[in-house]
Each structure stands twice: as structure tokens, then as C-alpha cells.
Amino acid sequence: MSTVPRRFEILLVPEHVEDRGGASVEDSAVRTAVVEMTGELGASGYPRYAGHGLVADVDPDTRTVEALLVDGSELDYGLTALVRDWQPD
Template identity: 85%
Template sequence: MSTVPRRFEILLVPEHVEDRGGAAVEDSAVRSAVVEATGENGASGYPRYSGHGIVADIDPATRTVEALLVDGYELDYGLTALVSDRAPR
């Protein structure tokens, strides 16, 4: 039996960044937020997480953001939502 993680850190990263010059993805993020499990599933069928103006449906097995709202709006073109590899703060 697998357990769903209680929290993730979401990073909003510009898609156009090709060479980070050795910087981590976290350093290229224009916004980040720690989101916590709401106990509900979103329209995508994956667990819903919320926090700091971000609501996301995340596949905990692949750590993929399946659906996302930022301050109530869809993500702007040119930005990608990623789950951070580091432990949430």
C-alpha cells in the first residue's frame, strides 16, 4: 500500500531557459510554493494540493503536475510547473 505525500514544493520555471549555467532548476524558478494535500482528488483524478495561491493536481507516483491554477488562473504560456527534487521546507 502506497501513501500519498502530504506536501510538495511546486516550481514555476520559464520554458525558454535552455542553459542554466550549472544552476539548479530551483534557482531558475520565478515562483515557488509549498502545497499541502487537501484530501480531495481533482478533476484529473489525482490528489489535489493547495497553498500560497497555487492549487495543483499531482501524480504522486511520477511527481508530475497534471493540473494547475495560480492565483485562480491557468498558468501563463512560457512557464512550466515542476515538482522540486528537494524536500519541501
Template identity: 80%
Template sequence: MHPSRFVILIVPSHVETRGTASVADSAVRSALVEATGETGETGYPRYAGHGIVADVDPRTRTVEALLVDGTELDYGLTALIAPEE
């Protein structure tokens, strides 16, 4: 069974060494996405919410495909799954 929801964070790609800031603090956008019950073009489950549609590999918690407000992610931005609390 796949998780029913994830929080996706959109962060600048250069934010790899962010010091003491958390990934969430570095995000330029975040959204709670919920499972749609569909499989995306990548073969992974599709999640959607708050203008974001994503195919997510639930095993590795990796965003495999993403649309933000109907368009691809801008160059220099990365989509991550927020750490579980």
C-alpha cells in the same frame, strides 16, 4: 499513501539546459503545497498553498493541472515538483 506536501516550482519552459543552475534557482515562483484530501478533476490528489492549487500524480511526481492565483499558467511557463532534498 500519498505525500502530504510538495514544493512546486514555476520555471520558464526554455530552462531545459540551464548549465550549472538548479531548477530551484531557475524558478520564477515556488510554493509549498499541502494535500487537501480532495481529488482534482484529473483524478489525482489535489494540493494547495500560497496561491497555487495543483493536481499532482504522486507516483510520477508530475503536475497534471495547475491554477496560480486562480488562473491557468501563462504560456511559456512550466510547473515542476522540486527535487527531494
């Protein structure tokens, strides 16, 4: 039985960038937020996470964002949401 993570970091990154100047996709994020499990299931059926203006339904097995609101609105075209396990500094 796998445990569902309590926190994730969500990174909003541009889908298409001509030249990242050697930066990784993660380093090219225009916004990041640590989100915490709310205890609810989202409309997608996956656990809901929220924090710092982001509300996301995340599949904890595949680390895929299934639904996302950024400051109450849908994600802008041209941005992709990536999930990474949160590791405190």
C-alpha cells in the same frame, strides 16, 4: 502500498532560457510554493494540493502536475511546473 505525500514544493520555471549562468533549473524558478494535500481529488482524478496561491492536481507516483491554477488562473505560456518533495529546513 505507497503513501501519498502530504506536501510538495511546486516550482514554476521558464521553459526556455538561453543562459542560466550556471544555475540549476530549480534555482531559476520564478515562483515556488509549498502545497498541502486538501483531501480532495481534482478533475484529473489525482489528489489536489493547495497553498500560497497555487492549486494543483499532482500524480504522487510520477511527481507530475496534471492541472494547475496560479492565483486562480491557468499557468502562463512559457512556464513549466515542477514538483519536488518538500523538506522542511
